[in-house]
Amino acid sequence: MGNHGYSMMIRIHGATARMTGFFIAVALLLSILSGTARSQPPGHRIGVNPAYPVPAGETPAGIEVNSSTLVENANLWNGRIVAFKGEAIGECMVRGKMAWLHLNDDAYMERNIEEGAVLGGYNGGHAVWVSAELAQKIRFFGDFKHEGDIARVTGAFNAACREHGGDMDIHASSLEIIRPGHPVRHAVNMQRGMITALLFVIAALLYGIRRIAVRRRI
């Protein structure tokens, strides 16, 4: 083996040693971190959020809950049969015999900003996994030009769904339309049209002045 091969071997061994050292350090850190954490019983250190309802033993299956409740006390509602109502938004994504829907139960469920609703914060809702057949009941999905159908689903809530890679979702077994959606009319704002025309006239004048200024500079 020549000098070059020998130095290559040393370099490779050096790199391997560094990598091994790194992984040992990381494994040590992980064992310390998870060891400390495991000294306490799992699932008990994130407390209940008292601002939102929590289920009790006598809470009936199919009780109606909102999206914030499910997110804020997700672990407590996990696996329970709940009813959930919201505006269908976006689109229905069919996957074989099943489909994904998104139902929003936010301030814009009845009337969205494009229809003149007052501002009421972010959107909020839940993903629903439902049979494609049931999903086809929905005619309108909420977007800029539509207020979507309001649907009510009943099904099992999953804080971290095993079937869907840990997604938070509701596996619905029933779906009913509470209120059909509709197209949203947008009247053209003529006043803003006038402002636009005025701005472009000023811009044209400035362009002319600019050309004169550039010529003078040259």
Add this chain to the structure above:
Amino acid sequence: MIIRPRLSDFKVICLYTGKVIIGVGLLMLIPLATALCFGEWNPAIEFLIGIGACLVFGLGMEASCQTRRDLNWSHGLVVASFSWFVATALGAIPHWLSGHFGSYLDAMFDVMSGYTTTGMFLLQDLDHISHGLNMWRHILTYAGGQGIIVIALTFLFRGTAGAYKVYVGEGKDERLLPNVIQTARAIWLVSLIYLIVGSLALWIAGLWLGQGYVRGGLHAVWIFMAGWSTGGFAPQSYNTLYYHSLVYEMICAIIFIGGSFNFALHWAVWTGDKSEIRKNIEMISFFITVTLAMLIATAGLMALDVYPDTMALFRKMFYQVASGHTTTGFSTIYSRTFVRQWGPLAMLGVTLAMAIGASACSTGGGFKGIRMGIIFKALLQDVRRMISPESAWVTAKWHHITTRVLDDQTVRTAMLIVLSYIGIYTLGTLVGVYYGYDLVEALFDSVSAGSNTGLSCGVVSPSMPVPMKIVYIFEMWAGRLEFMSVFALMGYIVALLRGK
């Protein structure tokens, strides 16, 4: 003695700021065309107003500030920071006119978040906005990622020697080609080719997942723009959870990890030097820190038994941590899930990832891998010096495109920038805690804003106090421009007030 800037200094600054703002106005042609295509007449008028305002400002500056002077270093830095500020104020016009914002400040917050590729937003009822406005949000983040100065250099600057100074002012200093304007065009060439390939991949995936041709196509382009620029905006309020697909998540991850790498690295690989991938200090640094952050997050999630199986745990953990580390801000969990399920340890893992951030001269933010690598090498060098004989000459080398000897000036510069980042992270955290937010939550969102990431655990909302919105806007701005331009602008203001 502080010298007061002269009229000729202002003329040159305003002239070039005007050019950049005209560029911003021209960018609005894309969402305008989108709005017209989909028959969204009011949004189209809103974009015309925005274009008109930008043209009036830009042409007004050009008409009144003609000068033969070229830019010097301080002018370049001030033009970069001032342009970003004016571009935010004027770029917010279509946002504000849409009626989806509580105040003009909220609209400016979103535009600054877009330009800086942060991805936080205060827009309300996102699920009902027009295609035109959604296009504008994503164009902002795509253009901001490459740099609005880079756009102006590409299309509007002709053969000025001062161009490089404005380019540096925007937080970039790599020269891929001898000429800075050619460099700017090369950045755009690379980005546009990736845009076509990445959007096609996402479109095909979207169709397979049940999206329609038009919606799937629009989503693909928007998600690519947000991912490649490490922006994190998405067309639906569910962010990338909306797609419920491992395949879609993997394509997104490839796009945002690719986008977070240094343009110089991309260029080296494009021009045939593939070995740069394994030698580059930023790649080594990224590999180590992302592993550490993932391990911390995993430990936290394991301890709380959040996910039902290892696959689900790894999928969720990898996506959020990689998104945080590349300062993208895409998410497949609800914001409040960080607090209500992930818990403090996993949140700190993501916070660490966001704080370190992506590569220098990329679309990402944070300390940057190159600085972490340099500081770590300097630390090792000092330890080696301590244990070596006094007569020993201990040197260290680092590799980024070329191999260089580590010198004190390089370490000092890296440390200064890292300390500045720590400063803004601390500022945002203190303000958050002052307003009653939990420390871990305030830290999470402050680091996210300062590192231009965009993940949120629920602190950022339209109802948060106005001073917090202002601090976060400052964090996004200063973090994206890497401080020097912002300091230069502040220096200019001080010189104006106190100079002689």
